[in-house]
Amino acid sequence: MAHGTALIYDEEMTKYKLLWVDPACKIEVPERLSVSYEALVRNGLADRCVSIPVREATDAEILLVHSDEYLEAVKKTPYMTLEDLKEFTLQFGDVYFHPNIYRCAKLAAGSALQLVDSVMMERVRNGMALVRPPGHHSMRSAASGFCVFNNVAIAARYAKQKYGVKRVLIVDWDIHHGQGVQYCFEDDPRGVFGKGRIIFGCLKCNILVFVLFIFNSVLYFSWHRYEHQKFWPQLRESDYDSVGKEKGAGFNINLPWNQVGMENSDYLSVFCHVLLPVAYEFCPDLVLVCAGFDSAIGDPEGEMCATPDIFAHLTHLLMNLAGGRLCAVLEGGYNLTSLPQSVCQTVQTLLGDPLPQLANLSGPCRSALESLQCLRSAQKQYWGSLKHTASPTAANISTKRIRIAEGEVEEEEKTELGEEEKNSEEKVWHEPPKRPCPPIRAASVLPDDVACPDGCKRITKDIHPLVVSRLKDHLVQEAEDGDALATFSTLVSLVQKMEKNEVGSGLALVGDVIKAMMCVVQHVSPDLNRVLVVCVGNGKIPSHISRDGKVLVLQISSDASEEQQSKHYISVCLQKGCCNTSGFMQAVLGLLLPVGYEYNPDLVVLVRMPDSGVCDVVWKQLTGLLQSFAKGHTLVLMQEKENSCVGPTASILLGDPAPPLETLQAPDREDVDAVERLRRRLQADWKLLQTTSEYTS
Ligand SMILES: COCC(O)(O)CCCCCNCCCN
Numbered sequence: 001m002a003h004g005t006a007l008i009y010d011e012e013m014t015k016y017k018l019l020w021v022d023p024a025c026k027i028e029v030p031e032r033l034s035v036s037y038e039a040l041v042r043n044g045l046a047d048r049c050v051s052i053p054v055r056e057a058t059d060a061e062i063l064l065v066h067s068d069e070y071l072e073a074v075k076k077t078p079y080m081t082l083e084d085l086k087e088f089t090l091q092f093g094d095v096y097f098h099p100n101i102y103r104c105a106k107l108a109a110g111s112a113l114q115l116v117d118s119v120m121m122e123r124v125r126n127g128m129a130l131v132r133p134p135g136h137h138s139m140r141s142a143a144s145g146f147c148v149f150n151n152v153a154i155a156a157r158y159a160k161q162k163y164g165v166k167r168v169l170i171v172d173w174d175i176h177h178g179q180g181v182q183y184c185f186e187d188d189p190r191g192v193f194g195k196g197r198i199i200f201g202c203l204k205c206n207i208l209v210f211v212l213f214i215f216n217s218v219l220y221f222s223w224h225r226y227e228h229q230k231f232w233p234q235l236r237e238s239d240y241d242s243v244g245k246e247k248g249a250g251f252n253i254n255l256p257w258n259q260v261g262m263e264n265s266d267y268l269s270v271f272c273h274v275l276l277p278v279a280y281e282f283c284p285d286l287v288l289v290c291a292g293f294d295s296a297i298g299d300p301e302g303e304m305c306a307t308p309d310i311f312a313h314l315t316h317l318l319m320n321l322a323g324g325r326l327c328a329v330l331e332g333g334y335n336l337t338s339l340p341q342s343v344c345q346t347v348q349t350l351l352g353d354p355l356p357q358l359a360n361l362s363g364p365c366r367s368a369l370e371s372l373q374c375l376r377s378a379q380k381q382y383w384g385s386l387k388h389t390a391s392p393t394a395a396n397i398s399t400k401r402i403r404i405a406e407g408e409v410e411e412e413e414k415t416e417l418g419e420e421e422k423n424s425e426e427k428v429w430h431e432p433p434k435r436p437c438p439p440i441r442a443a444s445v446l447p448d449d450v451a452c453p454d455g456c457k458r459i460t461k462d463i464h465p466l467v468v469s470r471l472k473d474h475l476v477q478e479a480e481d482g483d484a485l486a487t488f489s490t491l492v493s494l495v496q497k498m499e500k501n502e503v504g505s506g507l508a509l510v511g512d513v514i515k516a517m518m519c520v521v522q523h524v525s526p527d528l529n530r531v532l533v534v535c536v537g538n539g540k541i542p543s544h545i546s547r548d549g550k551v552l553v554l555q556i557s558s559d560a561s562e563e564q565q566s567k568h569y570i571s572v573c574l575q576k577g578c579c580n581t582s583g584f585m586q587a588v589l590g591l592l593l594p595v596g597y598e599y600n601p602d603l604v605v606l607v608r609m610p611d612s613g614v615c616d617v618v619w620k621q622l623t624g625l626l627q628s629f630a631k632g633h634t635l636v637l638m639q640e641k642e643n644s645c646v647g648p649t650a651s652i653l654l655g656d657p658a659p660p661l662e663t664l665q666a667p668d669r670e671d672v673d674a675v676e677r678l679r680r681r682l683q684a685d686w687k688l689l690q691t692t693s694e695y696t697s
């Protein structure tokens with residue numbers, strides 16, 4: 001299991017800048033890189049990373065994406081006069097050249113390749129490259145949008161060629177559409193007749209055996225400010241209906257933001273309802289992130305309102321894919337305050353630190369819902385997880401594009417705010433909270449004969465008189481059984497250690513998981529405002545537990561609970577319970593994550609019911625994803641006889657990435673219906689469950 005986070009940066013990449021007046025390019029300054037690196041140093045994050053040296057990309061590597069003519073032309077720029085550079089620049093859009101930009105562009109692309117090498121050779125688990133010039137706009141034979149070489153596209157091709165990586169997921173959270181990446185891969189083959197086809201002839205039995213490396217492909221996901229094609233680069237093909245061409249169909253996913261001001265809730269709803277379900281189904285071997293931070297609050301380009309700590313969560317949600325192999329490459333980001341904060345949030349998550357709690361989440365705004373619904377319906381024919389998506393009718397989708405197409409609405413000119421108006425709306429936001437690592441990352445409460453996993457700290461059983469007396473009141477029947485009493489009392493003291501951040505997570509083998517859970521829930525201190533209880537497998541959870549909203553129970557099982565569902569008592573009934581991976585993951589991604597984010601608990605109790613039937617990899621994925629909440633304070637309760645689950649659970653609580661699931665089949669129709677029905681019923685209470693705008697009040 002690879003450990004460590006790579007950081008790639010060299011001040012050489014700060015040594016070029018705009019040499020003439022060009023309002024479109026003046027925001028792309030060298031300080032973007034230096035303030036980001038300095039913030040990592042100042043916060044003690046750079047020292048915790050593995051420093052990997054930069055290198056120049058070779059011609060051959062650059063030619064993986066760019067044409068010979070383009071490369072030869074760029075090679076001439078170091079020797080150009082100022083006038084020649086200006087002249088040369090005119091042929092491209094919103095980009096500038098400089099005598100040193102060719103060298104920096106080779107270093108930027110080379111940095112991305114160094115990152116891929118470090119991850120694929122398992123010298124590190126994941127990493128980030130702080131580079132400029134950025135890359136995602138540059139095309140085969142053209143520079144664009146401050147970009148010269150397409151760093152991430154080159155890295156994807158390089159990973160496939162050098163390491164035989166079959167499936168690469170590119171997530172582009174920069175606020176601009178990386179059209180250069182889209183053009184590069186949009187006809188990338190998908191499925192059985194891709195370029196990866198190899199034919200073996202078996203002469204003896206004279207049978208041609210087609211061995212097809214299916215899914216030899218790159219999946220590109222981008223969200224971007226669009227405003228119905230009003231925002232740069234104003235391309236028709238940046239809209240949600242560009243899904244990829246021929247065999248690449250379904251492997252290009254565009255989420256247009258048709259309004260500014262998008263917030264954390266909008267970003268999370270797109271991850272939960274589009275990107276993650278598709279990404280789990282795709283099952284990538286490597287995740288590349290076009291990590292642009294102009295999608296953060298305060299950025300003059302994005303004009304969005306998502307706070308820097310959102311990137312801690314976006315990063316974490318991707319870290320359980322591809323066995324944790326994640327390479328983040330800097331793209332945009334022009335606010336010199338939110339950019340370094342966002343970079344630090346990203347790197348701190350790559351290092352495995354506890355996540356910050358995201359407060360005040362609500363539902364996506366109407367415009368985001370419209371885009372979400374349009375995208376889900378445009379992609380549903382390609383992805384099982386989206387297959388049963390409700391398709392938008394003009395009635396409930398007022399995306400201007402449809403109305404323009406029907407001639408209803410003439411294009412009113414976008415009132416471009418002058419620079420001064422924009423600046424007058426100076427955004428302010430809180431500095432992201434500190435994310436201190438607890439001295440004990442994971443603790444265990446185990447029977448004496450069960451070994452405590454490495455890295456885990458065993459909590460010796462102790463009996464607190466105070467706790468015991470209160471326990472006796474509530475769980476009288478246990479009074480006789482001293483051992484249960486000791487265990488319960490120890491669990492309560494473990495939770496108290498978690499509240500004080502002395503302990504991150506805990507896991508316990510207990511005689512009766514439901515009683516243990518009840519005891520914990522009833523004895524958490526009043527300071528803990530909300531407890532999320534996730535029950536996996538069949539079993540009766542007393543519904544009075546979720547009184548007054550202090551406790552939210554979400555159970556995934558196969559028994560259709562006659563129990564009255566309520567806002568704080570959610571029972572997801574799946575055909576095959578927890579045995580069907582895709583059904584289970586659909587419930588986790590489409591229901592549990594959104595509700596969990598909106599509920600924002602201070603403690604998560606994960607209960608593995610006896611004979612739940614949940615398989616190890618799914619259990620590990622769930623445990624990893626639940627670390628998103630409550631600053632990672634998760635207490636896992638398992639039945640005494642399930643000793644074999646202790647090691648795998650502990651590894652996730654200690655920060656190991658969950659192993660990838662196989663490429664997911666489409667979930668069963670019944671399971672999709674069950675989740676959809678629940679979503680419809682619950683979205684009045686939990687707005688992050690919304691995926692269609694027809695329900696917005
Ligand atoms: C990969 O490059 C990162 C980026 O996507 O942020 C580049 C944005 C170019 C934006 C060009 N228009 C600027 C207009 C100024 N008001």
Ligand SMILES: [Zn+2]
Binds near residue numbers: 174176292294301331
């Ligand atoms: Zn950008």
